[in-house]
Structures are given as C-alpha cells and as structure tokens.
Amino acid sequence: MTEGAEERITELIELVRYHDRRYHGEDAPEIPDVEYDQFKRELLELEAAHPELARPDSPTQTVGADPSTLFEPVEHRMPMMSLDNAFDRDELRAWADRAQRRLDAEDFGDLVCELKFDGLAVSLRYEGGKLVQAATRGNGRVGEDITANVLTIESVPHRLPAGAPEVLEVRGEIYLPLAAFDALNAQQEAEGKSRYANPRNTAAGSLRQKDPSITATRGLAMWCYSVGEVQGAQLATHSATLEFLESTGLPVNPETVTVDSLEAAWQFIEQCEAKRHDLPYEIDGAVIKIDRLDLQQELGSTSRAPRWAVAYKLPPEEQTTTLLDIHVSIGGKGKATPFAVLDPVFVGGSTVAMATLHNEDQVRAKDVRPGDTVVVRKAGDVIPEVLGPVLADRPDDLVEWEFPSVCPCPHREPLIREEGDAAHYCRFPRCPEQLRGWIEHFAARNALDIEHLGEQRVRLFIDLGLITDVADIYTLDYDRIREQEGFGDLSVANLAAAIEASKEQTLARLMVGLNIRHLGDTTSELLADAFGHLDRIMAATVEELAEVDGIGPIMAESVYEFFQSEANREIVGKLRTAELNFAQEIGSDTAAEALPQTLEGKTIVVTGGLEGYSRDGVGAAIKARGGKSPGSVSSKTTALVVGENPGASKLDKAEKLGIPVLDEGQFEQLLETGVIS
DNA sequence: ACACCTCGAGTTCT
C-alpha cells in the first residue's frame, strides 16, 4: 500500500512540476486548471495520509507559489441573473409588450440603454467602504473568489469615499480594452510567443491567473452596471443607481443613456451597431432596462432572468474571404465530407481557415466554387459556416466544383455515393484514413475513454506500424514508443495506465468503440442492456436484434453484418484475449431500480452546464429515475433545464412550445419529487 | 405514406 503511494507521489510531484513550468514559463498550459488542481489535491491528500513519505522538495511545500491553487467558491447573496435575448426589432417589441401586459395599466416609463460588454461578469462586495470580496458570476448562484486578482485592476477602487453605504455589492463586467489587448500581443510577438486570439478570452485567462502579479500586467478594466445587496442607501431608479455608483468613484460607462420610448431605445441599438468598431473595447450588443425600481420589483424575474431587462444581441459578424479550395476528409466510418479551405480570416473572435460543407448537395446548393469570394460567419458563436459566394466578384472562368472520385488517402480507392444517400463513402477496408478515424473513435470519451491517446499519437502509431487495427492498442510496443521524441517514462506510463483502465469499460462503450454503422451511444446501450454480453449480441439473428425497442431492421442488419466479417471477428478475438470486459455490468440496473422512479414517462432536456453534474451525469441522473433525456426539445419534452451558457436554440424552441423552463434548483426538486414547481 | 422524434457524424479553435 505504502509502496504504491510512494510511487504515485513521485509521479504526481513530476506532473505538478511539469505543469507548473508550462503554466508559468510559457503561459501555454496543456491541461485545464481543474485537472492541475486535481493532481495537486491528490498529492496533498497522499502526503497527509503518509506523512513519512512527504518530501521537502514537493511542490506542495514550496512557499510563495500560492498554496490556494483553487479559487474558493463564493455564494452570491443575491443571485447574478442572466438576461433574455432579443435578436431583432420584433423580439424587442415582444419583450416590451410582455412587460407592459404584466404591469397594471400605466406605461413602463423611462428605459435605460446600456452597451453590452464582451467580458466577464463579476460581483464586488464593499463593506464599510472597503472592497472585501470579488467573485465571478459562476452559475449565478455560486461563483469563484477572485479578490486578489481584481485588486490589481486599476479602475476598481479598493476603498470608497466616506459616506459610502455600509454594504454595497456592485455588479459589472471586467474586460480587456483593445489597446491593452494590442499591446499585450505586440509584447507576445516581440518575445516570439503566440498571439492571443481575442480580448474576451484573454481577459478570462488573465483573471484566472494564480499569480495576481501577472494579472496586474494585463491592463484589465471594468464597467459597473448594477447592484446586488445594498445596505444604507435609498434608490428609486436604475439611472439614479448608476449616477450613485459613479459619484462613489466606480467606473460607469459614459455611453449609457436614459430614453422615454421604445422607439428611442431602438435608435440607441442602431447607433451601437454603427459605432461598434469605433469603441475602444468590444461589445456584443446592448441592454435595455426599465428604469423605475418599483416597476422592476413588480415585474420580478423568471427562474433565470429578470422580466424588466432584455439583451439585444448584435448579429454575428460576417467576413468575406477567398475559398482557396474544397478538400474532402474521411471519417472513421468512411464518410467523405467536403470542407472549405479558406484564406484565413479573423471572424467572430478567432481565425477561421476551414469550414465544413457537409456534402455534395450542400456545395451545389450554396453554389460555392474554388476561387470564389465567400461570406463566412460563426454559427452559434462557435462553428464556422460558409454562407455563400459573392457572385459579383466571381471570375468569369470559374468552373463548378466536382466531388472527387477517389479517396484522398494514398490508395486512391473510389468514393461512392449510393442511390438515396447524401454522402459519399470510401469502402476500402484497409483505408488508413478510416483506420485513424476508428482508433480515435475507439479512444473517445463516449467510447473506451482512453486518455493520452489523441489524434497526433494515433497518427504516429499508425505511421510506425504499431497499430493496424483497434485491438493493437492493447499490445502496443512501449519500448518502441519510448524511443520516440516527446515520450518520457512518465507519459508512456500514463498512456499504458489509461489503456489498462479502458479494459473495464462497460459493454455499451465497447460497442460504441466497435464503430458499427448506425450505432452510437444510445443504441449501443439499448443492445448492451438487452443482451447483456457481447457473445449474445454476436450470436443474435437480425430478427432478434430488431426486437429490441429502438432498433429497427437497418440497424439490426448493420450489427449482424459487422459480426459476419472475418476481420471484425478477429478483432473481437484479440479484444477477448486482451481481457476486455464483454459483459454489461449488472448492478447499474439494480442501483437504478433502488432510486424512486420520480421521472417515469417524463422527458427532461438539459442545456448548458449544471453546478452539481457533469454533462453525462445529468442524463444518467434523469435516466436513473426513469426519465428520458434526449438532446433536443420537442413537443414531447416535459421540461427544459437551463444551466450555465445555455444553447439559444433549445431555449427558443421551449419558449415557442410553452415548455416549462427550470433552473438547477427546480431541477433538483424535480429529481426528488417528480413535480415541477 | 407521412410526420415527427431522436440519434449519430463530422466539425472549429482555444
């Protein structure tokens, strides 16, 4: 026991040291802070449990290197709500109408128009005029303590003048001014380091620095736009609140105006759009708030957003660039997907060089041709999308693009599009591109979940001839790997451990890893639960497979076909020799039965991240109580649970269909009782 | 036969 601990401690010390260097030296951390924190915490715990093994040179013993590696959680005394969005004039009017209807009779009076800054929402707490705490928004209820870092921001006063309220909680946005962003990048470049992509992410990174002296050099700034808890001040309107904040020395944005009609608010929005790029900081919209606090009180809030305010989101930025070429990528199941190779263009906060075009018909429908000038934007703020060509700029001689007839891999086998299919497929069984896709898929998080086996390494192992099918993962030649550049004893040990651990994954995950056409997470689970063992699935007839609820003739045939193949049966044999788990663990079912089936017959969709669950964990919690949790909202949905950073499309759909929207607290209650409050 | 859910695949960049 102690021996194992000693080894692990040595390993952890190396890990933490390594990542310390990555983090501080090059500012290019390889792993998320959370993982780093986990390593460090595990090390602390081990050292506490085995004091005799504690080493004086352990990173946990170093003074000055900030012992509190985690930002402590802070519960907001008043929740920090998000805002409902409007994307056009009609939606803005709809918001105003809703508000008007809820107020008996009278007009809602003045509106305060503010810019919506692209930064990070924070809450500052002043007690007796002194800044005692700064916290991130987090999930709105609980954030993280970032006081030490916020104290380094110039525009944030440490002390308020005499006569300040006993308690003042100020809400605002911390952002990185464009000048500071540019200066920072100039410095990065001078030092031969890589540029930061956009001000928002850089601001976020700067605030999460473990060493506040680094934050101090970044040039962050803040705008204040509302208050939380206040003791010792009486305010009647939002505009008066802002004036009060300003008089107290807190930074309030000068573009803010108070208007007396929705029409005037719309004009403010139009001006925002016009001067968006002339401002010395980035904005992503405008916020319209009802000024009178008594009316705000009367309107109240839904579970996630106040009814007295609305955020107008500026349309996503569009850019034009040259479509250099259209290439084709081959997926793990042989699917050939065309994608646009673009002259790199900065749009929506990052540089875009590629964008999927989905399939042949989509390319034709969009009528894009290599050589075209095309319009590009980010769909849903993340995924680059080619909207279409600028026909006026098209050279006369540009020819229509044709789907390549052969696979891009060296074997150049034909790409086939079958009748009724939208996609082309490479059907060559030994296509190296397919193999790479399959291996990556096998190691992916929803399959065997093998850490430290990513795209780069898969490519390398295939090139070295170490892997010719998925089962070879379990007979890797580690001595050969150790010879490779970039592989030390530690990383090889980590990889081996991850591969070893994957042998214990569930049958459902193994089924996902087998890469059978038409089978994914859900359908693999259906089969694993129904048959209980891989051997029984292999032995099943098409009819038996199709008897499973949710499995139809096409999927059944696909599964049957897979196991008919001699090559596939050989792979299964090798996996058996490697002693992978072929049985669906019992116990998960019995454990599930033990929980009260509060969600029987209910369909709960979740969008955004929840505090108490991982993304997979939420679904598991719902299913464990007899409910279903699909990935999209439909008329069958019982309720939509909204967490941090929710997807707009699900929310919109739920609102259109009149489906109840729950926050995490209400969700917990639903899990417990099965009742929507 | 059709409509409507669902599911799965591929995808971008930090």
Place this chain on the structure above:
DNA sequence: CTCGAGGTGT
C-alpha cells in the same frame, strides 16, 4: 451547430 437518416406512431 447543422445536416441526414433511422425508428415509431398515426
């Protein structure tokens, strides 16, 4: 996120 396609119910 978006598209395509399988499964199920009417």
